[in-house]
Amino acid sequence: MRIILLGPPGSGKGTIADELHERFSFVHVSTGDLFRSNIKNQTPLGLEIRSYMEAGSLVPDELTIRLVEDVMTNGNLGDHFLLDGFPRTVRQAELFDQFLTSRSEKIDAVVHVYVPDDLIKERLRGRRVCLNCGKTYHVPAHPPEYADVCNACTGLLIQRKDDNADVVAHRLEIYHKETAPLVDYYQKRGLIVDIDNSGKFADVMLDLSAKLKLG
Numbered sequence: 001m002r003i004i005l006l007g008p009p010g011s012g013k014g015t016i017a018d019e020l021h022e023r024f025s026f027v028h029v030s031t032g033d034l035f036r037s038n039i040k041n042q043t044p045l046g047l048e049i050r051s052y053m054e055a056g057s058l059v060p061d062e063l064t065i066r067l068v069e070d071v072m073t074n075g076n077l078g079d080h081f082l083l084d085g086f087p088r089t090v091r092q093a094e095l096f097d098q099f100l101t102s103r104s105e106k107i108d109a110v111v112h113v114y115v116p117d118d119l120i121k122e123r124l125r126g127r128r129v130c131l132n133c134g135k136t137y138h139v140p141a142h143p144p145e146y147a148d149v150c151n152a153c154t155g156l157l158i159q160r161k162d163d164n165a166d167v168v169a170h171r172l173e174i175y176h177k178e179t180a181p182l183v184d185y186y187q188k189r190g191l192i193v194d195i196d197n198s199g200k201f202a203d204v205m206l207d208l209s210a211k212l213k214l215g
């Protein structure tokens with residue numbers, strides 16, 4: 001099954017993706033993670049995209065689609081994967097559709113994760129990420145055992161630069177302008193599965209697994 005996770009920053013796409021990976025063995029592809037790893041490793045792509053990411057702006061479509069095509073071609077994804085954070089513009093979706101058609105492949109479902117903006121701002125204010133393994137926490141909702149230390153690998157927990165309040169407001173603005181039109185784009189293709197992620201996570205996962213007919 002090939003899935004796209006669509007939703008605003010801070011809507012919990014990453015957590016849902018981790019759960020789908022652990023429980024249903026989906027390969028998790030996050031363009032945000034791939035970009036961050038390019039920045040960390042100071043690759044030519046990383047140097048090119050750093051300023052966009054720190055400002056909370058979108059990386060240009062051509063660079064993004066090139067990255068995704070490369071992963072899809074060389075990454076051994078098989079046919080059971082989920083894309084988290086891609087596509088984020090109608091242009092990316094169109095280019096991606098062309099790419100999939102050229103491989104005689106198609107997306108099976110687009111999970112549209114909904115959370116109101118106020119809750120997103122509160123969630124992102126408390127989000128902490130492990131500098132070493134990328135695991136995420138939330139203070140105070142899901143804190144680590146010891147302050148600023150990752151439970152899984154003892155790495156240092158930090159707040160992402162793009163999670164500060166001004167950048168978050170900018171990211172939400174971009175989401176509503178550039179990414180939200182994709183709901184309509186995929187609705188027309190009969191692919192949208194709506195999920196409200198403002199309630200209890202266990203209930204959200206039950207709802208999602210039933211709608212995707214998993215397990």
Ligand code: AMP
Pocket residue numbers: 009031032033035052053054056057058059060064084085086087088089092162171
């Ligand atoms: P995320 O981890 O998904 O919140 O993404 C973090 C940042 O990576 C975004 O604010 C963008 O700067 C960049 N990014 C991730 N995915 C995309 C995409 N599909 N198109 C453009 N920029 C992206």
